[in-house]
Amino acid sequence: MAAHYLEFERPIAELEAKIEELQRLSETAEGGGMDTEIEALRARAAELRVKAYAKLDPWQKTQVARHPERPHFVDYAAGLIDEFVELRGDRKYADDQALIGGPGRFRGRPVMILGHEKGHDTASRVKHNFGSTRPEGYRKAIRLMDMAENFNLPVISFIDTAGAYPGVGSEERGVAEAIARSTQRCLTLGVPMICVVSGEGGSGGAIAIASGNRVLILEHAIYSVISPEGANSILWRGSRTAEEAAKAMKITAQDLLKMKIVDRIVPEPAGGAHSDPAAMLQTLGDVLDEELDKLSILSADDLRAQRASRFYAIGRSGL
Known part of the structure; x- marks a missing residue:
């Protein structure tokens, strides 16, 4: 290819x-x-x-974050997790393949993993709805997090979505409520939760599974409240360009670390994660191992308190 x-x-x-x-x-x-x-x-x-x-400037980083050959959730699951068992369905309506998850072993440690999947080709992109999750996807995430707490499994989530699916059916089935409840479940977990922004983290569809104890971001990933194209359309009525919006929005890993929205940048191989997926898997695996070791010594109450304090502190610089 x-x-x-x-x-x-x-x-x-x-x-x-x-x-x-x-x-x-x-x-x-x-x-x-x-x-x-x-x-x-x-x-x-x-x-x-x-x-x-x-x-790279912010728009170039946006292009790298969306690169079609960039590793996706299925690649991280295959490369980092042994004995992974995908669990499907939200037990209420359907199974949403835009968000995948289940238990497995990370370097011998039992964990629960979940994340957005965009797909790599036309057929898989349609199957996974380009990573745009419907309400049942977030309700599946809640089910998996409930199970993780019941069995005392750390949760690792992978964020890579332009945003939740905004279609009529999605709205009819309560996508906003599903996002809110998924975010709430992240914040109330009594087990460690590490979130990895691996590609494009967009809007509430991203934060619904990104409200953990530690938020990591790959070097050339982006994380924003709205896409640059959406910001240009809504805020500037299309009078500028997505490139200008990306530069104004502070969406790069480096900007986000300065604002303490993310906790750590995971270096990518020269040429981006897609240029050497094996090296990316090794680097990310080492970082996850280190972060899990730090969190594993905390009690359930300490984990909740740390998580709350981390998110309350965003936007309060200088206090």
């Missing part, structure tokens, strides 16, 4: 196309006379990638 390059990656794409061309020529030539040139071009492409990703 051909790699998907973003606009700012065009110089890298051109270099890698040249590398592929030289490799094809080298295969037909004798003695590997082009190996030195190919290696030099590879080193140059790697250097360009490091430089490009070291100075």
Whole structure:
């Protein structure tokens, strides 16, 4: 499958196309006379990638966060969790595949994991509704969190959604109420909860499973109350651009850490999480292990108090 390059990656794409061309020529030539040139071009492409990703602006980070090849929940579940058992349905209406979850073992430790799934191709994106969760998805999340507390399982959530699904059926079945109750359940859990913004964290659809003891964010992920396109449409009546909105909204991991909306930035490989998913899994796994160790010594009351104090403090800088 051909790699998907973003606009700012065009110089890298051109270099890698040249590398592929030289490799094809080298295969037909004798003695590997082009190996030195190919290696030099590879080193140059790697250097360009490091430089490009070291100075991404908010709109470029938005594009990286939405990259179609970026690891999704199913990838993190497969790479980090052993013996994962998906549990389906909200026991009230239906099963929503935009939000997936169930118990498993993380490095030998029993956990409950849940998260948004966008899908990787047309069929899976339709199946998972592009990660836009309906009310039954959030009610499923509540059911999984209830089970986690009953069996004393830490909860790990993965946030990657543009927002909850705003369709008529979703509204009829009470999506706002489902989001509120899911958020409430996060805040009242008596077990550790670690939330990972792995891609695009958008609106209440994100915070419904992101109100934990620790909120981590991948280096090039974004987290916002509304998408840049939505902000441009609603706040500026379409008079500006999504790029301008992204720059004004402070949605990058670095801005969010300064405002204490997130607790920790998880570094991504040079070129983003999609450039080396195995390295991303290893780094994130190490961070999760460390954070779970810190939270595991706290009592249920201490966990609730820490969580409450963390969210009450947002917006009160200087107090």
